[in-house]
Amino acid sequence: MFEVWAPQATAVDVEIGEIRYPMDARVGGWWSVEVPGAGHGTDYRFRLDGGEPLPDPRTRWQPEGIFGPSRVYEHDRYVWGDELWRGRGLPGAVIYELHVGAFTPSGTFEAAIEKLEHLTTLGVDFVEVMPVPPVPGERNWGYDGVDLWAVTDNYGGPDGFKRFVDACHRQGLGVILDVVYNHLGPSGNFLAPFGPYFHPSASSFWGQAVNLDGPGSDEVRRYFVGNALQWLRDYHVDGLRLDAVHALHDRRAVHLLEEMAVEVEALSAAVGRPLTLIAESDLNDPRLVTPREAGGYGLAAAWNDDVHHALHVAVTGERHGYYDDFAGALPKVLTSAYFHDGSFSTFRGRSHGRPARHVPGYRSVCSAQNHDQIGNRAEGDRMAPEALRLAAGLLLTSPFTPMLFMGEEWGARTPFLFFTDHVEPRLRDGEADRRRREFVGFGYDDWADKAPDPGEELTFLRSKLDWSELDDAAHRAHLDWYRALIALRRAHPDLSDPRLERVRVEHGETWLVVHRGAFRVAANLGAVPLTVRLAPGQVLLASDPGVRFGDDPVPSGFGEGLILPARSLAVIRPGGHGL
DSSP states (O other): OEEEEOTTOSOEEEEETTEEEEOEEOGGGEEEEOOTTOOTTOEEEEEETTOOOBOOTTOSOOTTOTTSOEEOOOGGGSOOOOTTOOOOOSTTOOEEEEOHHHHSSSOSHHHHHTTHHHHHHHTOSEEEEOOOSOOSSSOOOSTTOOOTTSOOTTTTHHHHHHHHHHHHHHTTOEEEEEEOOSOOOSSSOOOGGGSOOEEEEEEETTEEEEOSSSTTHHHHHHHHHHHHHHHHHHSOOOEEEETTGGGOOOOSSSOHHHHHHHHHHHHHHHHTSOOEEEEOOSSOOGGGTSOGGGTSOOOSEEEOHHHHHHHHHHHHOOOSGGGGGGTTOHHHHHHHSOSOSSEEETTTTEEEOOOOTTSOGGGEEEESOOHHHHHTSTTOOOOOHHHHHHHHHHHTTSSSEEEEETTGGGTOOSOOOOOOOOSSHHHHHHHHHHHHHHHHHTTOGGGTTTSOOTTSHHHHHHTSOOGGGGGSHHHHHHHHHHHHHHHHHHHOGGGTOOOGGGEEEEEOSSEEEEEETTEEEEEEOSSSOEEEOOOOEEEEEESSTTOEEEOOOOTTSOSOEEEEOTTEEEEEEETSOOO
C-alpha cells in the first residue's frame, strides 16, 4: 500500500519504473493505492497533478540520495538480537557524542561498531549519534537533512543503523539519536509541494520554519511526532536529542514538545523500556523538563550551555564572544545549573533565563566539549589536554549528566570543523560566506576569515579522529584519567547525586573546592601551585602526582591544607587515610 498526504493536489500518481498508478483520494487529504507485486526494495516516486516526480515525504530509504527515487523499506524484515536489552534511564548516566562519518577512517556504522569496546571500557552509558537522515552530497554534520524518516546510505542505510543500535545494546550501551525538527536543509527539500509543511512567515537562522500552529498543521505535527516514534520503536533507539527547540514556532496551548512527550511516554509503556527526550535549548527555561503535572512539557532533560561556558572560561581563560559573561560563573552553575537565571546577558543585551535550582541536576546535559562548541570555532580546535583534564574532573563529579565529545577522552588533536557537500553551486559558494556571518553574529569578528571552506573535502578529512594517537603514552595517560573519573563516579553515589541543594562550593580567584557528600573535589585553575584549606583525608584520584597534604600556609592563613600543583585537580575523602 502506497500512501501520501497531499491535501492541495487534485490528482496524485505513484510512479514505479515508467508506469504510473493513479491514487485514490481519502479523508483528510490522504491518497493511497495498492500496487500488485510492489514491496521491499521497490523504487517509486510520486507525481502531484502530473508534475515532476518527487520522493516520498515519509521515505524510509533513499539509496541514490536526496534527488533519487524512494525505495520501499519494511522494518519487520530486520531480525533483532537485543532481546535482553531493557533500556537505560538518564539519572547517573554518562553520554558520548559522535559523528558517524568522522568517528572512524571509513565513517560507517559498521566501522563504528568495531570501536564500541573502546566506549564500554571507557565506562559511558549512552552513545549520542549526530543526525543520520540523507543529506546533500557525501559529507555533512547532519543538520541539513531533508528525508527525515530515512537513514543515509553514506553510513550504511537503515539496516546499517539497526545493526549499530543492535550492537550497542548487546554491549550494554543505550543509543540517543540527534533529530532536527525546527527546519529542513536547503537542498533536496521537496515537502512544500505536498502540503503546508512550512510556516507562511516565520523563519529561523537556518531557513523557513516548520508549520506547527497554522492551517493544516495537525498533520504536520503528526509527521514529526510519528518520526520520533519511528526511531524509538522501529530502530530501538533509547532517546532523542531534539535540536534547537527554541527555533520551533508553536503558539498552541499544547506545545509540540509536550505532545511528543505524551506520545513517547505511551510508547515507553508499550515497549517496556525507558525512552528519553532531551532538548537543545538556549532559553534557560526549566519548564522544558518540568513534569506535565506541574505545568511543564515533561521532557527528560535539556542541554545546559551555561555549564559549558563557565567550565570553558574557568579552565582556558578565554573571554571572547558569549564567554564574556561567564568569568567567575563556575561556582554558581555548579550549585544552580544556570548562570543566567533572570540575570542580564551582555551577549543578548537583555535579561535571560529563570531559576532552575529546584530541578534535579541530571536533567541538565552538560559538556566540556561538544560538536557545536568545537565546530563553532573557526579552526575547529579542541581544548588543550591540560584544560580538558581539569574540566573533566569537575564535570564527571558534578550533579549533572556529563556528555563527552568523541576523542576528548584521549585528548585528540584533530579538529572538528564545520563541513558540507552541497551539490548546487549557489549553496556551495554561499556556505563559506554564511559561516563567516555566523562567526560575526557570535561576536567572533577576528575569526571570520580563519575558517576553512566547509565545502572542501579536506575540511571533512581533517575532522576525522586519528585513532593511532592512542599509541602515544601521553594520550593513553589522558584516557586513563577519563576512565578513572568515570569509574570513581560510578563507584561512589555522592559523586553523581543530582540534588543541587546538596552541592556547596568554596572558591578563591584561581581555586575551588566542591563539596559532594562525603567527598571534596579540589581544583587549582591557576598557573602557580597553591595550598587550599582542607581537612586531611584520602586522595582518591589526582591529575598530578604532586597533590598531597602538607603544612604550607594557605591563602586564608590556616596552616595545614591540600597542596595543589598548577592546573591540577584531586578528589578527596576527608577523614580517610592520607597517601
